[in-house]
Amino acid sequence: MPATVxxxxxxxxxxYALGLARRDGLRAEAGSGAWRRQMLLxxxxxxxxxxxxxxxxxxxxGRLPEGCKPCLEGRGSNLCLTTHCNRDCFFCFNxxxxxxxxxxxxxxxxxxxxxxxxxxxxxxASVGLSGGEPLLRPELALQVARALKARFGTALHIDLYxxxxxxxxxxxxxMRQAGVDGLRINLAARGYDPEPVRLALRExxxxxxxxxxxxxxxxxxxxxxxxxxxxxxxxxxxxxxxVSGQNVDSLQRQGLTAKEQPxxxxxxxxxVSESEEAAYRLMIHALKRGLGLSVYYCxxxxxxxxxxxxxxxxxxxxxxGSTSS
Numbered sequence: 001m002p003a004t005v006x007x008x009x010x011x012x013x014x015x016y017a018l019g020l021a022r023r024d025g026l027r028a029e030a031g032s033g034a035w036r037r038q039m040l041l042x043x044x045x046x047x048x049x050x051x052x053x054x055x056x057x058x059x060x061x062g063r064l065p066e067g068c069k070p071c072l073e074g075r076g077s078n079l080c081l082t083t084h085c086n087r088d089c090f091f092c093f094n095x096x097x098x099x100x101x102x103x104x105x106x107x108x109x110x111x112x113x114x115x116x117x118x119x120x121x122x123x124x125a126s127v128g129l130s131g132g133e134p135l136l137r138p139e140l141a142l143q144v145a146r147a148l149k150a151r152f153g154t155a156l157h158i159d160l161y162x163x164x165x166x167x168x169x170x171x172x173x174x175m176r177q178a179g180v181d182g183l184r185i186n187l188a189a190r191g192y193d194p195e196p197v198r199l200a201l202r203e204x205x206x207x208x209x210x211x212x213x214x215x216x217x218x219x220x221x222x223x224x225x226x227x228x229x230x231x232x233x234x235x236x237x238x239x240x241x242x243v244s245g246q247n248v249d250s251l252q253r254q255g256l257t258a259k260e261q262p263x264x265x266x267x268x269x270x271x272v273s274e275s276e277e278a279a280y281r282l283m284i285h286a287l288k289r290g291l292g293l294s295v296y297y298c299x300x301x302x303x304x305x306x307x308x309x310x311x312x313x314x315x316x317x318x319x320x321g322s323t324s325s
Contacts, residue, residue: 033259033273040280047287056276056299060286063294065208065235067159067182070125072302074309077124079104079115081134081141087163087189090250091212091241094132102144112140112147119148119156123313126157128184135166142178149179157181161210163189164196172203182206184237188214192224198231210237213282215274216254222285229293236295238282241275271300 041053050062057072070076084098102109105122109115119127127148134141141160148156160175161184175183185196188211200207209228213221228236243251243258251272259273279297286295 033257033277037273037277037280040277040284043284044280044287047284049283049287051297055305056297056301057305058283058297059294060283060291060296061294063234064296065182065237065294067126067128067157067184068237068296068298070157071306072309073125074306074311074313075123075125076306077105077119077122077127079109079119079127079129079144081129081131081137081144083132084136085131085133085163086136086165087133089189090247091188091214093242098132102140112144115144116147116151120151125155126159128159128161129180130161133163133166134160135162135171138166138171138174141180142174145175145178145180159184159208161186162196163187165190167196167199169199169203172200172205176203176205180205182208184208184210186211187224188212188217192217192220194224194227194231194233197228197233201232207233208235208237209233210239212239212241213275213279214241215256215272215278218278218281221278221282225282225286225291225293225295226289229291233293236293238279238295238297240271240279240300242272242300243270 044058045053049058049060051058064072067076080103082098082100082102083094084100085092085094102111102115104115104118107118109118129141129144145158145160148158158179158181160180160182164185164187183200183205185200185207187194187196187209190196194209197207197209209224225236241251241256256275257273258270259276276299279299283295283297286293
């Protein structure tokens with residue numbers, strides 16, 4: 001999920017890394033990696049990509065998901081319902097052992113009403129109900145959605161993040177009635193099977209796919225884009241795969257390399273070079289195929305931008321000492 005930062009800068013790592021520790025164990029990319037990415041950006045520009053190349057925030061159509069618009073202004077938040085999950089993905093940065101308990105921006109929330117109070121303090125316009133897998137606690141998810149809609153109405157856009165395993169027609173209808181505005185489904189957890197998206201769309205629940213770009217899965221991701229486009233899905237959100245203390249050994253075995261660049265001061269992880277290259281190629285594929293599906297690349301650079309915007313809104317200095325955006 002895109003990172004946002006509010007409150008004290010010293011809390012940034014706790015809120016967005018959730019115990020993640022940067023590791024230096026992944027081999028640095030060869031110098032040709034940056035050149036390859038630049039050539040792919042040139043091709044994307046030729047094909048008419050939209051966005052901001054300097055911070056690597058790109059979209060194939062210029063159409064952004066509703067929940068991402070406030071986030072890019074530093075007005076997004078995360079409400080974690082539980083870090084428990086029914087999956088164990090190598091790219092997940094949630095700490096182990098998993099834990100119960102809600103948090104808003106890493107601040108513990110006693111209940112749904114308290115979570116709404118914490119969100120009111122940071123004055124956001126979009127929130128992601130996340131985990132772990134929040135639908136392991138479906139009644140809590142519904143209770144929180146109702147409390148947020150009662151407090152903020154349409155001024156707050158609510159997305160629920162899920163791997164899709166627990167979705168049913170009945171639960172989808174209940175979420176719509178409770179005020180959930182849309183789903184963010186990570187299909188990487190289930191072998192890119194798009195059935196949860198199909199089910200959500202059948203129940204008139206807006207559903208976007210959001211996942212990390214795993215380089216070895218690029219060909220399957222191309223097929224997924226075609227499948228999502230055919231079923232009428234509107235958005236695919238791609239993230240960079242990144243190196244963490246929990247996945248560095250797995251990435252080393254895959255022969256992947258860390259991007260050779262100064263680390264983003266507000267993000268305690270290193271992006272994987274080959275992941276961004278694969279993301280660019282996927283966007284090129286979407287543009288050449290003329291897909292109606294809007295493919296949005298939310299890079300680590302994008303998330304650094306979001307963090308700086310949120311700190312500026314809060315009147316807090318970033319690592320560079322600036323409070324302006």
